[in-house]
Amino acid sequence: MAERAAIAEALRLLCARIPTERVFTDKTILEHYARDETPDLSYTPDIVVMPISTQEVSEIVKICAHLKIPLTPRGKGTGVAGGALPIDGGIVLSFERMNKIIEIDPKNLIAIVEPGVITREIDNAAKQFGLMYPPDPSSLDSCSIGGNVAVGAGGPRAVKYGTTRDYVIGLECVCANGEIIALGGKYVKNATGYGLIPLLVGSEGTLALITKIVLRLLPRPTASLAMLIPFDDIGLALTAAEKIIMAKIIPAAIEFMEEDALRLVKEYFFLEMPFPTAQAHLLIEIDGSSEDELLRQAQEIVSLSTIHESNVIIAMTEQEKDRIWKTRRLIREAISKKSPIFLAEDTVVPRASIQRFILQLKNEFKKQKLTSLMFGHAGDGNVHVDVLKGDMPIEQWRLLLPSLKEIIYQIAVECGGTISGEHGIGFIKRDYLPTAMDNHAIELMRAIKRAFDPLGILNPNKVI
Numbered sequence: 001m002a003e004r005a006a007i008a009e010a011l012r013l014l015c016a017r018i019p020t021e022r023v024f025t026d027k028t029i030l031e032h033y034a035r036d037e038t039p040d041l042s043y044t045p046d047i048v049v050m051p052i053s054t055q056e057v058s059e060i061v062k063i064c065a066h067l068k069i070p071l072t073p074r075g076k077g078t079g080v081a082g083g084a085l086p087i088d089g090g091i092v093l094s095f096e097r098m099n100k101i102i103e104i105d106p107k108n109l110i111a112i113v114e115p116g117v118i119t120r121e122i123d124n125a126a127k128q129f130g131l132m133y134p135p136d137p138s139s140l141d142s143c144s145i146g147g148n149v150a151v152g153a154g155g156p157r158a159v160k161y162g163t164t165r166d167y168v169i170g171l172e173c174v175c176a177n178g179e180i181i182a183l184g185g186k187y188v189k190n191a192t193g194y195g196l197i198p199l200l201v202g203s204e205g206t207l208a209l210i211t212k213i214v215l216r217l218l219p220r221p222t223a224s225l226a227m228l229i230p231f232d233d234i235g236l237a238l239t240a241a242e243k244i245i246m247a248k249i250i251p252a253a254i255e256f257m258e259e260d261a262l263r264l265v266k267e268y269f270f271l272e273m274p275f276p277t278a279q280a281h282l283l284i285e286i287d288g289s290s291e292d293e294l295l296r297q298a299q300e301i302v303s304l305s306t307i308h309e310s311n312v313i314i315a316m317t318e319q320e321k322d323r324i325w326k327t328r329r330l331i332r333e334a335i336s337k338k339s340p341i342f343l344a345e346d347t348v349v350p351r352a353s354i355q356r357f358i359l360q361l362k363n364e365f366k367k368q369k370l371t372s373l374m375f376g377h378a379g380d381g382n383v384h385v386d387v388l389k390g391d392m393p394i395e396q397w398r399l400l401l402p403s404l405k406e407i408i409y410q411i412a413v414e415c416g417g418t419i420s421g422e423h424g425i426g427f428i429k430r431d432y433l434p435t436a437m438d439n440h441a442i443e444l445m446r447a448i449k450r451a452f453d454p455l456g457i458l459n460p461n462k463v464i
C-alpha cells in the first residue's frame, strides 16, 4: 500500500503538471476504476489520471518513480484477468483520452494509433482504404488497442489471421523512469537487436506504458460468408472442427458454442438460433476473393460435417452475418447476467486435443455438480471454460475456486496446452504460472521485470 503522505504529495505534483480536470480523487470515479470485467474483484485506486499526450504520461511516471507509488495502466477496463486493477492502490493511469487514429497509410499498409482507440474503429478506418485490421476480440466494440497490445489479445479470426501480436511492428513506450523510447516503425521486417516489441506485447503493463502503436494492415477480402451448423452433440461438433482443419481448409473463424450458452443468450437478449434443439453449433466464417470460391469451400465444410445442407444456414449479407455473430459475441454477457460471479478461463490446447480437453472437464464438473459452459475458438484450440457460481454461497465459492482452477489448468497442460490463450495472466492467474512454465523461465521473466522496472512500480502484483 502506498503511504498517505506519498499519495498526498503525488496529488500535489500531478495537479501542478496535469490540468486538474483530468486528475480524479472523487469516490464515485475511484470506485468505477476499482473494477474491470473480472467477476468478484475490486481494488480501489487513490488517484485516477487521464493524460492526453506521451509527455504527460512521462511526467506521471516520473512522479510515481520519485515517490515509489504503484502505477496501474488501464485501457477500457474490459480485461478479465484483473490486469487493470490497482491491487496496492496508488495511481490508475487511464489511456481513454489518448484515443486518436494518427494515420492510415495505404502506401505502406500501416496504421498508427494512440492506445485508447477502440479496436473496431481501427478496422473501420482501414476499411475505407480497402484494408483490414484483422484481430477481433469479441469485445472489439468496447476494448482499446492499448489493452489488446498489452495482453496480446486474440479473437475468432486468429485461426487464419493470428492475434494482435502478429500486427504490432512499432511501439512508442514510456519506461519506468519516465524515459520515452521508440521501437520499430513503418517497416515490416526488423532484425535489429533483441526483439523488444514482441517482449512488450503481452507484458500487461508491467514493463512499460504503451503510448503509440504502429500496426500492420492487410488487404481486405472482397467476399466472405458465415455458416451456422447445428450438431446433435458436442463431440460431433468438435469432430467436424477437427476434420475441417485436417482437410487443410483454413476458415477465418471456427467458433464452437454449446447449446446451454445459446439458451442464455436467448433468455437475456431474446436472440434465438434457428436450430433450438441442437446441442452444439459451429459458427464458421470463410473469406476470400470470390463468392464462387467461398461457396465451393462451404460445400466441402458441409460434407465434412456430415450434416445435410438443408440444415445449414449460410449468411451472405452483412445483416445476416451480424445477426449470427451478435449471438456469439453476447455469450459472455449472457453468462454474467445469469450468474454475475463465474469463473471464466481461456485455456488453450493443441487443436486436435480440444475434444479430449472439453469432455474430460465436462466429466469433472458433472462429478462436482457444477454448471459449466464451454464455447470459443475451436479453430485454434482456445476454449473458453466458464463455471457458474449460481446459488452457491460466496464463501463456499471462493474456497472452491483455487481447486477448480487447478483442475482446469492441469487438464489443459496434460493435453499439451497452457493456461491462457488470449486474456493474459493478470492478477488472477499469477499464482498458477508454475503449472505452465519451468522455474528457470519464470526466473528469467523476473530478471526482465527488474531490468525494465527496478523499483517495481509498474502494475505490481501482475503476471509474476
Ligand SMILES: Cc1cc2nc3c(=O)[nH]c(=O)nc-3n(C[C@H](O)[C@H](O)[C@H](O)COP(=O)(O)OP(=O)(O)OC[C@H]3O[C@@H](n4cnc5c(N)ncnc54)[C@H](O)[C@@H]3O)c2cc1C
Binding pocket: 036, 037, 072, 073, 074, 075, 076, 077, 078, 079, 080, 082, 083, 084, 095, 115, 136, 137, 138, 139, 142, 143, 144, 145, 146, 147, 148, 149, 150, 151, 152, 153, 154, 155, 156, 204, 205, 206, 208, 209, 210, 211, 329, 332, 333, 422, 423, 426, 459, 462
Ligand atoms: C464480453 C467480452 C468479450 C471478450 N472477448 C475477448 C476475445 O475474444 N479475445 C480476447 O483476447 N479478449 C477478450 N476479452 C477480454 C478483453 O476485452 C481483452 O483482454 C482486451 O484486450 C482488454 O482491453 P482493454 O482496453 O479493456 O484493457 P484493460 O482491461 O483496461 O487492460 C488490460 C491490461 O492491459 C494493460 N494496459 C492497458 N493499456 C495499456 C497501455 N497503453 N500500456 C501498457 N499497459 C496497458 C492493463 O494494465 C491491463 O494489464 C473479452 C472481454 C469481454 C468483457
